[in-house]
Amino acid sequence: VVLIEVFVRMLEYYNLLEEFQIDAQVLERYASAVMNMHNRDCYYQRTDIGDEGKVDNETGQPSEEHIVLCEYHNWYHAVSCAHATFLFLTLGGADQFLEPKDVFCIIMGALIHDLDHPGTNNDFEVKRETELAQRYDNDAVLERHSISEGLKLCQNPELDWLKSFEKVEDREYVEQFITESILATDPAKH
DSSP states (O other): OOOHHHHHHHHHHHHHHHTTTTTTTHHHHHHHHHHHTTOOOSOOOOOOSSSOOBBOTTOOOOOOBBBBOOOSHHHHHHHHHHHHHHHHHTTTGGGGGEEEEEEEEHHHHHTTTTTTTTTTTTHHHHHTOHHHHHHHTTHHHHHHHHHHHHHHHHGGGTTTTTTGOHHHHHHHHHHHHHHHHHOOOOOOOO
């Protein structure tokens, strides 16, 4: 919960909630939903521990000892990246060259850039021909998934901070800026 407040404070530092008339409670609920999505277990099972006991016979789900947790792409990583971005903006002086809307997009993009990450990489997804790889045509699979999941959260009126950007061109700008920012994190593009 403290890290949700840390995230909101980074945006408040730039007075962005007031500037764009974003309800702090909506943003807190959104950040909480992001946190909850990061705390879900990864979807794949360990294969290095034998076949017995992998699946709970009652639920059909992987047994707890066979679930692989996303130990890196998690909520702490999300807030850490948002905070590092905030430091580049403030201490590094990058904010001097950006409009407030851009600052908002950069910090928000940093928070959701690995949202719902399964703990794999794009190459793994493509080679395994996973549903995600197929959904995103084998291109920046995990980045596109995070973008989709982050924006999809805004379909819930209780979480929709995007509604604060009332003009269609502003909303499209924000969605595009966040999309481009997250796509730039694909290692294959570097």
